[in-house]
Amino acid sequence: MIKIEDLQKSFDGHDVLKGISFEVGKGEVFALVGGSGGGKSVLLKHVAGLMKPDRGSVTVDGMEIATAGQEALQAFRERLGFLFQGGALFDSLSVFENVAFPLKEKSKLSRNVIREKVLMELENVGLSGSEHRYPSQISGGMVKRAALARALVEDPEIMLFDEPTTGLDPVTGQSILNLIDSCHQRLSFTGIIVTHEIPKVFAIVDRVVMLHEGRVRAEGTPVDFSKSRDPVIQAFLSG
């Protein structure tokens, strides 16, 4: 479904991605792991079409994202949900208004239907009762949950998660990962999770790619990674 081929990107002469290639199948949840500053988030933004590669390509169902026209990109984004590292909630809107925003702006659903759908989504992420609070009035974990609810409210086919547990305590981080897993069971989306929370993320993903120094260091199932004798992977697994 998502195919990344020889992806290269540099900023101010510094090579961040040095030829990344891998594929994500339909309905598969994929973990993209590696050290901080290793280009994981940059890669995710290429998949979403927020950045253009210097070389190589990202194709989704045969459509190249970087060269897609405005309408094709729009259609692709209708199928896409994105959980930003900081949540990227609109800070002048309440939690309810944030989750309702894409539905109000894009769908022709009635107010009552939107209200029901939003309240149900907030209940799914454990935010019932917090719908009238503003992003600045809730904790980091709640911001991530609200952002997840906003990303999922349109039932996306593809979900991209940019460090969903960063900055959260271990218990809240684990609950976010469990939430992603339960949402995947419910919606069967194709997902890419960028994280350095290994081995915790292994429990909810089908396959893992490890980026190291701008290149793919290893690719395989969580079991393959656990058994690997590669010192870089071992260093990551042992924390």
Place this chain on the structure above:
Amino acid sequence: MKRISTKVGAKNLSPLHNAGFAAFFPMLIRKLGFLTLEYVRRMGAMGVFFLKTLLYTFIPPLKIYRCLKQIQFIGFQSILLIALTGGFSGMVLGFQGFYSLSRFGSDAFLGPMVGLALIKELGPVIAALMVTGRAGSAIAAEIGIMRISEQIDALELMGLNPYRYLVVPNLIAAMICLPLLTALFDVVGIFGGYLIGGKLLGVGAGTYFGEMAHYVEMKDVLEGIYKSLSFGVIIAWVCCFKGYYSGIYTGFGSEGVSKATTQAVVLSSVLILVWDYFMTSILF
């Protein structure tokens, strides 16, 4: 002995000096070339930003609620500031105009002088500078914060056009509000001038307003409206652009937003004064 050692030292240093100069000039040219290209690139980006904004202004759908919200912010919330500055500007003009005109025995022309100065020049310019300081800076900061906190990226990824939500409403609101605020500035200023000229310095109400009605023509009023309209475009364009590209052209984080806000106010103010000169010379 001293002279000899100096000469020897100079001889030893000269090749190094030559090498330094040889390296300095290409570096200077390279730096100048880089800066020139960078400025041309930014001007191009500003031009493209303006054209895109115009395009999305005329292609529906228009975000009516956002437009009304921005009209309330740029227009309604500026009323007190504009009335206050307009009143005091008119009062100063009343004093200065009376002082200058009475020297030639022409104090009866205080009304036309205050009216023409406010309607043609001071009203549009000062109102625009006030709106830049109050609303323009806030627009740049708000959009800048949305940029660095990835809220603009979130809009794009929802398949929504950020220009329609953030830029077009500001342009429309500024184009509606600036002429109205300028008219308010003019009216309050004219009464401020009358307060000084008429009530304090003894120019009669009939003379003040009668001469004004005689000398101020419709084309003078239109000149003020055209100017304020174009200043509205400048404020919305520059402030939105600076905010929109705050993570790209002005560095990252809160410092980048701070720089973007400062640049937005400075560039808008300078452009307003420069454009005022060109409009005055065209409409003169």
